[in-house]
Amino acid sequence: MxxxxxxxxxxxxxxxxxxxxxxxxxxxxxxxxxxxxxxxxxxxxxxFKARGALNRILASKERGELRADVGIVVASGGNAGLANAYAAAQLGVPATVFVPEAAPAVKVSKLKAIGAMVVQGGAEYAAAYQAAVVHAEETGAVYCHAYDQPxxxxxxxxxxxxxxxxxxxxxxxxxxxxxxxxxxxxxxxxxxxxxxxxxxxxxxxxxxxxxxxxxxxxxxxxxxxxxxxxxxxxxxxxxxxxxxxxxxxxxxxxxxxxxxxxxxxxxxxxxxxxxxxxxxxxxxxxxxxxxxxxxxxxxxxxxxxxxxxx
Missing domain, CATH: 3.40.50.1100 (Rossmann fold)
Known part of the structure; x- marks a missing residue:
């Protein structure tokens, strides 16, 4: 809420x-x-997602949760990935973005241009989401949900x-x-x-x-x-x-x-x-x-x- x-x-x-x-x-x-x-x-x-991405990552930094070596991870059809990759770049930390196979090429190309590590796989967002959660658990990266985080x-x-x-x-x-x-x-x-x-x-x-x-x-x-x-x-x-x-x-x-x-x-x-x-x-x-x-x-x-x- x-x-x-x-x-x-x-x-x-x-x-x-x-x-x-x-x-x-x-x-x-x-x-x-x-x-x-x-x-x-x-x-x-x-x-619009740049707004939420910056708020999430800045709040994580304030709490001491953001690590400079592993940064953040997000699952996205494209836009949330772009926003979080941009926000991470502004704060000087790495971003890993999991996207489904159907993600538009224009968004994937832009993700890479921003500097994100892009991992593509699965037919739908749900598959990318599961992979991103595992990555966060294994690495300690801050997980940035595409939409369902306060x-x-x-x-x-x-x-x-x-x-x-x-x-x-x-x-x-x-x-x-x-x-x-x-x-x-x-x-x-x-x-x-x-x-x-x-x-x-x-x-x-x-x-x-x-x-x-x-x-x-x-x-x-x-x-x-x-x-x-x-x-x-x-x-x-x-x-x-x-x-x-x-x-x-x-x-x-x-x-x-x-x-x-x-x-x-x-x-x-x-x-x-x-x-x-x-x-x-x-x-x-x-x-x-x-x-x-x-x-x-x-x-x-x-x-x-x-x-x-x-």
């Missing part, structure tokens, strides 16, 4: 190390309310507290969900000020299934956004925060995600990955319909994609 206090602490700890990303109003369109984009895809490494989620939540400063009268925040770390952090940050709507692919409905079952459960994962929203189970932190904050989960199709990503490029010249486009797909497809004069923020959370596919 995390709260706004945890997010505020993360903001103080990472101050000066994180980019304050811009907020841009969308063009007038078919929406009832006003729509704004939180351009988090412009964050270090092209993903410091990771609280760091991600600084997107939400920053958004409130930039758009204090925002009513609704649309957030794409894989394992749910970003959603949990944002929901904690804006609790009492705005509602959060979780947007998930129909082909990877982790939070949707958890809310229906009353607990996190495994789901089958596939689809266009599986490289970034491909967790098989919602995190325990995400589930508990979603229940506390009344987070609603809605589903979008692969076709709607692809169309939203194309629209962001065609209309705004924004290059985002499919997982980031999922949040906008809820609006662009009409799956989420704002109320009259409702002020909606869409978090565009990542840009690690191949522009040639636009």
């Amino acid at each position: 995390i709260t706004r206090a945890d997010v505020d602490q993360a903001a103080r700890r990472t101050a000066g190390l994180i980019r304050r990303t811009s907020v841009m109003e969308a063009d007038p369109g078919p929406f009832n309310g006003q729509v704004w984009f939180k351009c988090e895809f412009m964050q270090h490494t092209g993903t 410091e990771i989620a609280a760091g991600a939540g600084t997107v939400g507290s920053e958004l409130l400063e930039q758009l204090p009268d925002v009513a609704t925040v649309l957030v794409a969900v894989g394992g749910g770390g970003l959603m949990a952090g944002v929901a904690a940050a804006v609790e009492g000020f705005a509602k959060v709507v979780a947007v998930e692919p129909e082909t990877a409905p982790t939070l949707h299934a958890a809310l229906a079952a009353g607990e996190p459960v495994d789901v089958a994962v596939s689809g266009i956004a599986a490289d970034s929203l491909g967790a098989r189970r919602a995190g325990g932190i995400a589930f508990s925060v979603a229940l506390r904050c009344g987070v609603e989960s809605i589903l979008v199709s692969d076709e709607q995600i692809v169309a939203a990503r194309s629209a962001l490029w065609n209309d705004y010249r924004m290059v985002v990955e499919h997982g980031a486009a999922a949040a906008y797909a809820a609006l662009a497809s009409g799956v989420y319909v704002p109320g009259k004069d409702e002020r909606v923020a869409v978090i565009l959370c990542g840009a690690n994609t191949d522009p040639a596919t636009l």
